[in-house]
Amino acid sequence: MPTLTTIFCETRPHTQEPAEWTGEARFLLDPPGDLLGALHAAHLHDLGHPDDLSVQVSAEALFEDGEITGRTVLSAADLATLTAHLPEAHHARVLAWAAFAYALEGQGNDARFVIWFVE
Incomplete structure (x- = not known):
């Protein structure tokens, strides 16, 4: 069972x-x-x-102390699907993450959540 969850929100300008x-x-x-x-x-x-993780996230993963498992990437829209499967105590937190990403997207950015677990 994992002992730590790492969740990063990354953005990039939405350009051609x-x-x-x-x-x-x-x-x-x-x-x-x-x-x-x-x-x-x-x-x-x-x-x-x-393959195109941000420098910050790549460095964080590189220097992680335990074994990294469960690598995944989600969009803000994926969080709505995910929330339905979480205990109710987490709903407000995860919906706030989605609101954060949607606000960034509203400013002309792409946003995603990079997730992994440490065992």
């Missing part, structure tokens, strides 16, 4: 030319098993990480 992702915020959800179970129930688990 490809832009680099930047780490915007780090989120926590405890206990990690709640998120892991919800990801499995929503069929959003282990989707992998893309």
